[in-house]
Amino acid sequence: MQITAEQGDITTAQVDAVVNAANSTLLGGGGVDGAIHTAAGPRLLEACEELRRTTLPDGLGVGDAVVTPGFDLPAAWVVHTVGPNRHRGETDPDLLTSCFRQSLGVAADAKSRTVAFPAVSAGAYGWDADDVARIALEAVRAWDDENPAAIDAVRFVLFSAGVLGAFERALEG
Template identity: 75%
Template structure:
């Protein structure tokens, strides 16, 4: 698997799938979630409402992932994952790791060859960017070792220089 880091806007990335740092309601929010919903258009919200009506009446659990079409995005799919919220006492790194591995499981099920991730939980959910970077990169590498050739490329698309630096340092350390 090719792994790349870049500063950018995940809503403009032309990959098979992008990962949304969603909240459990799946009904949009701020940060990456709000940007993805805005760029994908109103059909994304309707698809998320249908998931809530049909298979996820209580919302998407922390650490899990589910896909919808990308609608107006360049990506064919949006994989929604709910990161742990440190401010709410969700401090288990295993939950954060699961966001990345479960998202890759969903990507593989969709036969997505290229996947773009944001820094899940590094924003309003209060996780330190250095911790997110280390956990994310370890999770992706472990997943790739267990599932060789399932996904060709993972791109971490980070919205500011500080996040990019954290990921670059974590990548250099492993």
Template identity: 75%
Template sequence: MHLILEQGDLTTVAVDAIVNAANSSLLGGGGVDGAIHAAAGPRLLEACRELRRTTLPDGLPVGEAVATPGFDLPAAWVIHTVGPNRHAGQTDPELLVSCFGRSLDVAADLRARTVAFPAVGAGVYGWAADDVARAGVAAVRSWDDANPGALDEVRFVLFGPAVLAAFEDALASV
């Protein structure tokens, strides 16, 4: 599996699946979540409302993941995951690791071969970019070791140079 780090706009990446740093309501929000909902169009919100109406009436738990179609995005799928909110006392790094691992599980179930992640938890949820980078890179490497050949490519598409540098450092230390 190729692991790629880049600075850019997750909503424009041509991969099988992108990962949304969602909130538990799945009904849109700010940051990456808002950008993905805007780029995917109104059918994404309709699909998320259907998930809430049927299988996730209480919302998506922290560290879990679920997929919807990508609609107007270049990606066929959006995999929604809820990162832990440090400001709300969710400080267990294993919850971050779970976001990445569960998202890859969902991608494999979809038979996706290429997946792109943002820095889940590094925005308004208060996690330091270094912590997210270490958790994300370690989770992807561990998942790939346990599922060899399941994915061709995982990208981290990051929103700024400081976050990209944190991921570069994490990748270099593995």
């Protein structure tokens, strides 16, 4: 699997699946979540509302992932994952690891060969970007070792230069 990091707008990434750093309601929010919902159009919210009415009445749990169509995005799929929120005491790195591993599993199940991730839990959820980068890369590499050739490429598409720097350092290390 090829793993890269770049600064950019994940909503324009030319990949099979983009990962949304969602909240547990799946009904949109700020940051990456809001940007993906806006770019995907109103059918994404309708799909998420249907998930809430049917299979996820209590919302999506921290560390879990679920897929919807990408609708107006260039990506065919949106993989929604809920990262741990340090401000709420969710400090277990295994929860963050699970976000990346579960997202890759869901993307692979949807026959995605290329996946774009944001820095799940960095920013508003209070995780240090260097920790997120290290955990993300360890999780992606471990998943690839267990699922060889399931996904061709993972792109970390990051909004800020500072977060990009953290991922570049992790990739070099």
